Amino acid sequence: MAKAMIAGLVNTHQIEVLGKDMVKLRALNDAFGGKLSLGLLQEGVDVTGKTLLLCVKPHALGAVSSYVQGEAHGLISVLAGTSLKALQEAFTCKHLIRAMPNLAAAHGASMTLLTGDNDFRETSEAILKSIGKTHWLGTEKEFDIAMALTGSGPAFLALVAEALCDGVVREGLKREDATFLARGLFEGFAPLLQANHPALIKEAVMSPGGVTAAGLGALEDCKARSAFMLAIKKTYEKTLK
Numbered sequence: 139m140a141k142a143m144i145a146g147l148v149n150t151h152q153i154e155v156l157g158k159d160m161v162k163l164r165a166l167n168d169a170f171g172g173k174l175s176l177g178l179l180q181e182g183v184d185v186t187g188k189t190l191l192l193c194v195k196p197h198a199l200g201a202v203s204s205y206v207q208g209e210a211h212g213l214i215s216v217l218a219g220t221s222l223k224a225l226q227e228a229f230t231c232k233h234l235i236r237a238m239p240n241l242a243a244a245h246g247a248s249m250t251l252l253t254g255d256n257d258f259r260e261t262s263e264a265i266l267k268s269i270g271k272t273h274w275l276g277t278e279k280e281f282d283i284a285m286a287l288t289g290s291g292p293a294f295l296a297l298v299a300e301a302l303c304d305g306v307v308r309e310g311l312k313r314e315d316a317t318f319l320a321r322g323l324f325e326g327f328a329p330l331l332q333a334n335h336p337a338l339i340k341e342a343v344m345s346p347g348g349v350t351a352a353g354l355g356a357l358e359d360c361k362a363r364s365a366f367m368l369a370i371k372k373t374y375e376k377t378l379k
């Protein structure tokens with residue numbers, strides 16, 4: 139996630155990357171043409187007046203915060219399931235934001251959620267727009283629910299793509315043809331979804347008594363819709379633990 143954010147920001151912002159391993163940091167800097175400043179994350183790192191992008195796994199929050207000192211200007215955290223309250227207890231900063239990008243950030247196409255301090259909304263939106271689109275949510279509850287859709291969504295859609303491919307392979311299609319076709323399907327589906335409500339797309343394809351109706355009937359028999367709703371529920375509930 140950090141690498142994707144750096145790629146989006148490197149040409150417009152001064153970026154200092156703090157990490158544990160100087161060899162890895164140098165390799166990262168080489169990948170970005172030497173445009174980064176590097177620093178070791180060690181006791182006493184002064185972050186006064188800086189805007190921090192926190193991109194470690196949630197369990198590393200305590201370790202990272204124990205190293206830094208001073209009052210940061212802003213802190214933008216991408217840590218899943220880590221509340222504003224927990225961040226506030228760990229860091230001293232003027233403005234606090236939670237952000238939830240997704241894996242498409244690696245292609246500049248993230249759908250990133252934001253919530254937190256309204257006074258830092260514009261700045262955080264400008265920063266996160268470097269990796270795709272942003273959407274501000276007024277409460278942490280909405281943010282945590284929406285995360286199940288956009289943060290985890292690439293994994294759910296990957297499962298759909300994989301399952302559809304498995305289906306045609308089971309019927310006899312070659313795997314490479316299936317994969318090529320699924321990529322084309324998803325590419326074409328993106329603009330369709332931008333222009334139409336999903337229910338209308340389904341209705342447009344579902345001819346009376348036709349082949350798609352037979353397939354959709356099987357999905358309803360298998361409770362596919364209910365399975366996806368349960369997946370969202372479980373993802374959201376896990377966020378709260």
Ligand SMILES: NC(=O)C1=CN([C@@H]2O[C@H](COP(=O)(O)OP(=O)(O)OC[C@H]3O[C@@H](n4cnc5c(N)ncnc54)[C@H](O)[C@@H]3O)[C@@H](O)[C@H]2O)C=CC1
Pocket residue numbers: 139140156157158179193194195196198201202216217218238239240241289
């Ligand atoms: N992978 C995803 O699709 C998404 C991930 N996130 C969030 O992004 C965060 C990072 O996830 P990834 O980039 O996938 O993980 P990652 O494992 O690729 O990157 C984490 C980085 O943190 C460094 N690190 C670990 N412990 C550290 C410590 N104590 N001090 C300094 N650096 C430390 C690691 O060396 C590594 O470079 C997580 O909190 C996750 O919840 C958010 C949205 C989507």
Ligand SMILES: O=C(O)[C@@H]1CCC=N1
Pocket residue numbers: 218289290
């Ligand atoms: O599953 C996770 O914990 C992270 C957060 C959202 C996507 N991946």
